[in-house]
């Protein structure tokens with residue numbers, strides 16, 4: 001199945017595997033690079049996928065609570081939708097356990113293949129995207145149009161020590177190899193950022209942030225948006241047609257609304273929905289990531305500006321903050337979520353900082369993921385306007 005009618009593809013797979021083996025051999029010849037930090041990897045806790053789900057044959061080493069994000073990774077890496085592999089009954093219910101679709105069966109073989117290569121101890125970690133990224137194209141636009149050359153350069157997997165933690169975060173080269181000046185202390189970077197956006201006193205007074213403007217998606221469609229943030233709570237509305245879409249977080253639970261349909265938002269999709277919930281980040285970065293480190297990530301310029309990087313880790317997430325070395329402003333955030341089959345990347349770019357009250361906020365925000373390229377142009381930003389708590393609660 002699958003391979004036999006596609007001779008060229010089979011050759012491609014062999015070539016890719018051969019290249020990977022050569023690459024692994026090359027790695028052995030170099031002194032292993034140290035990984036900074038020594039943050040322990042998140043250990044699986046709770047039931048495994050095969051204990052919770054009905055038909056797990058390949059992902060037997062995956063914790064149940066990571067199956068969802070793993071499936072999102074698979075869909076992203078091969079540019080397919082859930083429905084391309086899974087059966088949705090006429091009632092609308094999903095029968096994820098059914099093996100009726102050929103692409104699901106192929107994907108399972110691929111998972112076994114990837115497990116096999118990774119278990120064989122070549123000293124590298126193969127991901128679905130190792131072969132699929134750039135070969136399959138997302139519906140609509142080719143991947144290359146979404147990614148800037150610097151993003152593509154960043155996606156190249158970094159060299160890893162043979163036998164080292166194979167699921168390390170992308171782009172983190174630990175001790176470094178002398179190409180860049182020693183990283184400044186974390187506190188200096190944060191201090192400079194705090195000053196650049198208006199200073200500690202103004203940030204401490206920040207109660208809420210409210211922004212309105214226009215968001216344009218990858219297909220070039222624009223819609224009005226509003227974002228409201230209040231002490232960790234979040235509400236984002238988009239006046240898209242035919243119906244508005246809203247999502248929110250009341251401080252403990254997430255929800256989304258499309259037209260009149262309201263549903264809960266949990267897990268990874270909730271994390272994703274809150275990526276722009278970052279008012280006052282400057283003051284809370286160290287609370288959020290106790291293990292925050294300067295450096296990590298490659299020396300990189302963003303729009304011609306030298307950057308300084310802070311890297312924080314929490315469980316399967318690596319969160320990198322790129323600051324303009326000169327002005328101290330945050331230019332980019334790169335979030336990498338590790339799944340058992342590979343890494344999901346999301347990127348937020350900030351530009352056009354302007355005054356809002358005593359603070360400076362970015363008036364252009366660009367959100368890039370495997371399937372989203374949204375550019376938010378802020379027309380109006382206000383700090384410390386009164387926002388009723390009820391706005392953040394799940395609509396009845």
Ligand code: HEC
Pocket residue numbers: 053054055056057058059060071072074075078080081082083084085086096097103104105107108
């Ligand atoms: C490229 C094919 C593919 C895509 C796309 C895909 N899946 Fe899967 N999915 C699989 C395979 C293969 C398995 C079984 C894995 C195994 O045998 O260990 C699976 C298993 C599952 C299961 C467990 C079902 C059970 O009870 O055994 C769930 C739930 C699931 N997928 C949800 C999703 C969701 C949600 C999406 C979309 C975000 C998605 N999948 C996208 C291939 C895919």
Ligand code: HEC
Pocket residue numbers: 002003004005006009010012013016017074078102103104106107110111112114126127128129130131132341
């Ligand atoms: C070593 C390279 C390689 C890796 C790694 C790899 N694939 Fe593939 N995959 C291929 C090739 C080549 C084909 C095309 C085979 C064919 O058409 O016969 C393919 C085909 C597929 C297809 C069928 C596509 C279709 O149109 O039906 C799916 C689904 C798939 N892969 C999923 C995955 C998943 C999920 C992973 C990670 C667990 C993965 N692959 C990892 C090389 C790879």
